[in-house]
Amino acid sequence: MNQTIASDSGQLESLRVHAADNVRVALKDLPTGSEIDDDGRRITLVEPIRHKHKFALAPLALGDTVIMYGVTVGRATQSIAEGAAITTGNLEHSTDSATAQARRGSWQAPDVSRFEGATFDGYHRPDGRVGTANVWLVVPLVFCENRNIEVLRQCVADALGEDPYRDYKRLARELLHGAAGAEPAAPPAERLFPNVDGVRFLTHTLGCGGTDDDAQALCRLLAGYICHPNVAGATVLSLGCQKAQIEMIKRAVAARDPQGLRPVHYLEQQASISEEALIREALTTIFDGLAEANRVERAPASLTELSVGVECGGSDGFSGLSANPVVGALVDRLVAIGGSGILSEFPELCGVEHELIARCRDDATAERFRSLMDAYQRHAASVGADFSMNPSPGNVRDGLITDAMKSAGAAKKGGDSPVVDVLDYTEPQTRKGLNLLCSPGNDVESTTALAGSGANLILFTTGLGTPTGNPVTPVLKIASNSELARRMSDIIDFDAGPVIRGEATIDELADQLLQLCVDAASGRYRSRAVNLAQYDFIPWKRGVSL
Structure with a gap:
């Protein structure tokens, strides 16, 4: 995770996220004729590429697979020239259960020595749990x-x-x-x-x-x-x-x-x-x-008592490059310390199921995840819906043009640690570590579910700006880009934009964000959502909500 974003030429203009990818992401607006260095190969753009959007690194024929984050995110619906933009007009949603990059038991926990012995000031309840609010x-x-x-x-x-x-x-x-x-x-x-x-x-x-x-x-x-x-x-x-x-x-x-x-x-x-x-x-x-x-007064508590729910909304083409990986790195740190993370929004895990299954702690946990995902997709299909309908017009406009592309970036919020449990909607978290929670992709329905399962902090990443909070759990908003953090500073708590500019690493920002979480859990920092009384609550009626 210790990385900065920069192009091969040293100028911050585009990025290939994974070595297996056959597309790059424009980090700024690139005009026709721009020459991009891709691992020693020169790619000439045949049309302008808007920042946050993708372009092909080689000619693609009808039916060819488009790879990003190392996984399938779509299939070409027509031929795409080298250096041409990837759009809704030439790409459709597609996934592939390829060999997982993750392997059970292979996780290397991050260094959390700087947080050794760290505590937060929380409200100790008679049942032994600790609250971050009262x-x-x-x-x-x-x-x-x-x-x-x-x-x-x-x-x-x-x-x-x-x-x-x-x-x-x-x-x-x-x-x-x-x-x-x-x-x-x-x-x-x-x-x-x-x-x-x-x-x-x-x-x-x-x-x-x-x-x-x-x-x-x-x-x-x-x-x-x-x-x-x-x-x-x-x-x-x-x-x-x-x-x-x-x-x-x-x-x-x-x-x-x-x-x-x-x-x-x-x-x-x-x-x-x-x-x-x-x-x-x-x-x-x-x-x-x-x-x-x-x-009841606040008193010191171990960071093992933190359970951080992670959510994204109003995502853009940078969310999977900055805000989501920063939150994922924080979840890995918290799990390494002995705390917990909860990753929800099952429609936004479509296409990366094989990665999460490979990370499940045992076969029973993997089967529970598989069965809940299958049941959700069957129910959607029964009413003529599909996970491929998930991206909103705002998502598409800002570069997330298929659900698989959106999902591959959204799953980054869960980091790389083992999946210790899979929860159905309304089930309480009982195991420390990374939990998966079956909820829809609807922002408020999902944050409502995260708090209902016990998350005592929620981290909400956004690239376009979403004014969402929760009645009982403090919600911290993380911007994927600095322009949003400046323009909507009244709702944004943390700026992950320095990752895009190459000014900070994901690990550096994850450490900073974890410290902000400790301050919020202790009442020393009041989240923007609480300041604005954003206390959103929408139960999921268990119908089809993507």
Whole structure:
């Protein structure tokens, strides 16, 4: 992993990622006639190549395989000249279960001596797990309670004087009434609960009108949030007649918390004498819960207690060269220390299954991954969908023109360490090391799943910019290019762009990013997503979501 990106001529203009590749990536806009040195061969571009896009290193005939990252990422749909651009007009999605580059038992752990004895300041829970945040959770069992959740959200924000949208409300008043418009009430001089990171309110569209499996999956997901190490306790609102019953979620919570160590309050509107009585009781549980949560203070914990979920969204042609490999190198470091990583988004692992199977710790783990991937693809096919539909228009515009190409770069977030376990959606992580989690490629559905399985930090790579966060788990955004990091500095926490410019190695940035994770886990660094109150939560209804 200790590498910089540079062309063979020494100028940062293009890159061949893997020795077996038959395409190069333009690191900047290259005009027609540009001569590229490819391992001693001179390639003349026959058309302009936009930065982040690829061009052929040799003539390709109809049906020829295009190789990138050392794996098949597509097949030519027409002849492609040497030095010509690879586009959606001449390439289609294709994968190949070639011989894996990885081998079981061959992983060489990175040097983590600089982090020897390192700790983070976390919240120690009675069940032995450690949180990177300390929040009280308010959860609806059914969409009918979303309005009451919103009432509670506004009431709590007003009572605590911690309205995250205060500045935007002032802006709205100024736009309507002028600068002399009324100012909002000033926030309190001191926080009432300094050891609590806030109250988080979930809303969703499920809980009734679906299948029994939908209701069970929702309850398992909500239980994962209620029992999350970053959550001190929860208030659960039920209507009463919905399919996702209180007894159902109680069983799901008990499966995760068999000793009943997590305080959870269940309120049912149809059993209440009035809406006001329900709101009063809910507010009482929230404020009592905050007082109890405030008694827990941060204390040193081993980095082995960190579980980092990894996600990508708004990816570009540089994501697989900079941000994703940097995150993968961080995951390898954390695993070497004794911590954990969770790699999700199964549609974005299409084409690299053989590599991940080769890294599984045993045959049973490999078979679980294979069976979940096969089942997902069969279900997609049954409704006329396919993983090849995954790339978005933004992905394609910025150089990721097939799902296999996108997947090969996306899988870099998982590093190179052994796969110790494969989790189906809503299953909790129980083994330290690298876990694979079955989730869709939809950004928010996948980050929602990562937190539900226990990730207490999430690293989110992006090349185009994605304003996504999570209610209970701090999300750090890593930009694949410095232009994005500058332009959207309010949402980006870390810039991996120096890799593209050849100014830093992947290993150097991975060390820096791990230190940022330690600071975020300790509360010394507040992520941009938390600053902007980006608390996105979308359960996966287990249909086809690519």
